[in-house]
Amino acid sequence: MNIAANQKPEVHKEESMLMQKEMISANFDALATAHEEGKKISSTFVPGNLNELLMCFDLVRNLPEINALQSAMRKKSGGYIMEAERSGHSEDVCTYVKSDLGMMAKGQIGPTGKPLPTPDVLLLSYTGCFTFMKWFELVRDQYDCETAMLHVPYQADGEITDNMRDFVVMQLKEQIIPTLERVSGIKFDIDRLREYLRQSAQAEEDLVWVLESAKNRPSPIDAYFGGVYYCGPIFSAFRGSQEATAYYAALRKEVADRVEMGLGPITPEGVMQEERIRLVVEGPPNWTHFRDFWKMFYDEGVVVVASSYTKVGGVYDFGFRHDPDNPIESLADYCLGCYTNHSLPSRVNMLCSYMDEYEADGFLVNSIKSCNSFSAGQLLMLREIEERSGKPAGFIETDLVDPRYFSSANVKNRLESYFQMIEQKKARGDAKTAT
Amino acid sequence: MTLNEIVESCQVLYDDLSFSRVSEWKARGIGRKAIGHMPVYVPRELIHAAGMLPVGILGGGDQLDVIHGDAYYQSYICRIPRSTIELAVTGRLDALDGMLFPSTCDVIRNLSGMWQLKFPGKLVRYFDVPQNFDLDIGGAFYIRELQVLRDQLAELGGREITDADLHASILLYNENRGAIRELYAYRSAQPWQVPTPEVYLLMRAGMVLPVDEHTQLIHDYIAAVKTVERPARDNCRVVVNGLFCEQPPLGLLKSIEMAGCYIVDDDFMLVARWLLDDVPAEGDPIRNLSEAFITYSVETSCKYVPVREDKGKFLVNSVRSNQAEGVIFAAPSFCDPALLDRPMLQKALAAQGIPYTAFKFAENSGQLQPIREQAGTFADSIKLWSAA
Numbered sequence: 001m002n003i004a005a006n007q008k009p010e011v012h013k014e015e016s017m018l019m020q021k022e023m024i025s026a027n028f029d030a031l032a033t034a035h036e037e038g039k040k041i042s043s044t045f046v047p048g049n050l051n052e053l054l055m056c057f058d059l060v061r062n063l064p065e066i067n068a069l070q071s072a073m074r075k076k077s078g079g080y081i082m083e084a085e086r087s088g089h090s091e092d093v094c095t096y097v098k099s100d101l102g103m104m105a106k107g108q109i110g111p112t113g114k115p116l117p118t119p120d121v122l123l124l125s126y127t128g129c130f131t132f133m134k135w136f137e138l139v140r141d142q143y144d145c146e147t148a149m150l151h152v153p154y155q156a157d158g159e160i161t162d163n164m165r166d167f168v169v170m171q172l173k174e175q176i177i178p179t180l181e182r183v184s185g186i187k188f189d190i191d192r193l194r195e196y197l198r199q200s201a202q203a204e205e206d207l208v209w210v211l212e213s214a215k216n217r218p219s220p221i222d223a224y225f226g227g228v229y230y231c232g233p234i235f236s237a238f239r240g241s242q243e244a245t246a247y248y249a250a251l252r253k254e255v256a257d258r259v260e261m262g263l264g265p266i267t268p269e270g271v272m273q274e275e276r277i278r279l280v281v282e283g284p285p286n287w288t289h290f291r292d293f294w295k296m297f298y299d300e301g302v303v304v305v306a307s308s309y310t311k312v313g314g315v316y317d318f319g320f321r322h323d324p325d326n327p328i329e330s331l332a333d334y335c336l337g338c339y340t341n342h343s344l345p346s347r348v349n350m351l352c353s354y355m356d357e358y359e360a361d362g363f364l365v366n367s368i369k370s371c372n373s374f375s376a377g378q379l380l381m382l383r384e385i386e387e388r389s390g391k392p393a394g395f396i397e398t399d400l401v402d403p404r405y406f407s408s409a410n411v412k413n414r415l416e417s418y419f420q421m422i423e424q425k426k427a428r429g430d431a432k433t434a435t
Numbered sequence: 436m437t438l439n440e441i442v443e444s445c446q447v448l449y450d451d452l453s454f455s456r457v458s459e460w461k462a463r464g465i466g467r468k469a470i471g472h473m474p475v476y477v478p479r480e481l482i483h484a485a486g487m488l489p490v491g492i493l494g495g496g497d498q499l500d501v502i503h504g505d506a507y508y509q510s511y512i513c514r515i516p517r518s519t520i521e522l523a524v525t526g527r528l529d530a531l532d533g534m535l536f537p538s539t540c541d542v543i544r545n546l547s548g549m550w551q552l553k554f555p556g557k558l559v560r561y562f563d564v565p566q567n568f569d570l571d572i573g574g575a576f577y578i579r580e581l582q583v584l585r586d587q588l589a590e591l592g593g594r595e596i597t598d599a600d601l602h603a604s605i606l607l608y609n610e611n612r613g614a615i616r617e618l619y620a621y622r623s624a625q626p627w628q629v630p631t632p633e634v635y636l637l638m639r640a641g642m643v644l645p646v647d648e649h650t651q652l653i654h655d656y657i658a659a660v661k662t663v664e665r666p667a668r669d670n671c672r673v674v675v676n677g678l679f680c681e682q683p684p685l686g687l688l689k690s691i692e693m694a695g696c697y698i699v700d701d702d703f704m705l706v707a708r709w710l711l712d713d714v715p716a717e718g719d720p721i722r723n724l725s726e727a728f729i730t731y732s733v734e735t736s737c738k739y740v741p742v743r744e745d746k747g748k749f750l751v752n753s754v755r756s757n758q759a760e761g762v763i764f765a766a767p768s769f770c771d772p773a774l775l776d777r778p779m780l781q782k783a784l785a786a787q788g789i790p791y792t793a794f795k796f797a798e799n800s801g802q803l804q805p806i807r808e809q810a811g812t813f814a815d816s817i818k819l820w821s822a823a
Contacts (some may be wrong), residue, residue: 088775129543134775156561167576344548369511376545
């Protein structure tokens, strides 16, 4: 074990961690009391979420995927999923959807134990995931409320065309904004949007700096397990807010300090001491056994230096920033640019560049049963990336929030074999270099 | 041709996983090209207008031994992409000069990217269609997407696709749609005369035959079947739903009918029935195709239904207009669109007091006895306990 002390130390909470915890908790509180306080609630998905726009209408933001993953981390999702399956939802389909529907069926109590009131508007940004469209229809079937649907075309040929952008912009101007005005009773103010986008761009700048800090040796962050925390505010109800900007500034400072001190990432058991293997990971994490899963990596001195999942709510490390000077077009480009809205060849190129730029020793796919948007084609991606990078690739299967699909012994066994293979390959490479 | 000869010729086309008919068609003219497309919907009129043959690629069925295809997919992904990859990597799709992947689900969408990686020399296009059904918004987007496809096909074919070419193709496909409507109406009126396995084979033939030949084949079939008298059984009348992408083995359709259910409507080969009426064959052909898509196309699980109260209406209407007594949901295993949609469609049926049953299948399902028993029990329950 490579943790500073062999005994479980008390986890040192850095300022950014405390800030994020407070932000999330406050948002669940705001949702619980929104209607009492005369506020309206929107429900929307993470990829392609239009948080800045929703803020322009003073809507409190509810994100079903966040509820599902938070429920999973609190060991509640399994019951919700079974509840949904009992009411006729197939065992074959996305467990985020079933966790959400099961939670609704069981009284709509959110992950923190506070009520999640019925939303006043459903905003479906159909971005990079077909299931979103059906999920939205299923949720709409439960709630009798206003709905707005934004179809974001798929970047099949690796580029955003004018037609795609125009289509999204037109939907925003002609349909989404008028619906939000009607629901909220607040007139759209583009200057307010510009200000939020300015905040977003600043936060995005800091997030990218943090993610790219993993190019250091040792990496001061884990860009998958730690990365999901770092992306939390910007992927959910906070992008565009001053709180988010402050969070990312604080996070950047903390990571900069760690770089300066030559420290590795913070894990639940303290600072990782020795970095033995650097990985790039494709696919979402498992949430039901998140800490056990992470431990399988840090116990072996394995750090993830780049991941695709941390791009699912927006790809910022190839230059995109929200642009206050072109606010609506910028929202369109953001939606179009989310990771799973990219073609498979684009995803392969992106991951290959990570392998190279982050000097990774291997490429790992965590293939998620629930998520065909990510998973379909991953075996071909794996072969392509292995071939192009010359680095060994590994493959494991888990699920998002269904505890029945996390086989701890199986995953651990596979990972240990994979890590051994990487070490052997590295050793052979080192020996060759020495001779 | 006699009825048996027609059905047998369709069966030969169905069994031919090497698409030799496509190769033969190409060999009959210099520079001829064929464009494959996955199920659900692509505007075949554009391919035809380019002088090319549209070829429906609907997986490998239950006769293809999938060896390579399984190496590309996890166990929890449906069967059609793995058998389609199998067809391609074993050279059975070599006659195709391009491949279109309609907007169906994430698996088919990602298959387009796999095709780009595996077959870099071929035309590969993910054909995105609008989920926004406002003519000025979704329609405008779709017009430009259609134009891109028109340009790509023109480039591949080495010649412009004129409006006149498109008008001529639209006319031919209108005739085809008309013939299919006649076939389906005939089956609905006298399902004992037109068994669904035969309808299925006829529709599959349309996936490889030139459109005019297929139209003639349907006319010939209807004429031939009217000369024979087949016994009417005391079967119940059902609509089957969920077969729009991965195809049922032929034995599954036979099993349903043998179990006492006449299928009076279905959703397989939707590409041929997608547009519910003729497309105007004058004026701007691209705009006409777009308006047809936006304003009179089928409702299926691959599409968004903008109004909550409309969800399932299309299926309910199909039940009513075909005087069906129930619905059989037959969804392929791991099919996101069909399986996610099913509870909502079931709710719509329940609200109207329409009975239904549901099961899953794969294109290579071999054990059909449980399906036969389930369909038989469903038929019995309708016959014994329905209000009628």
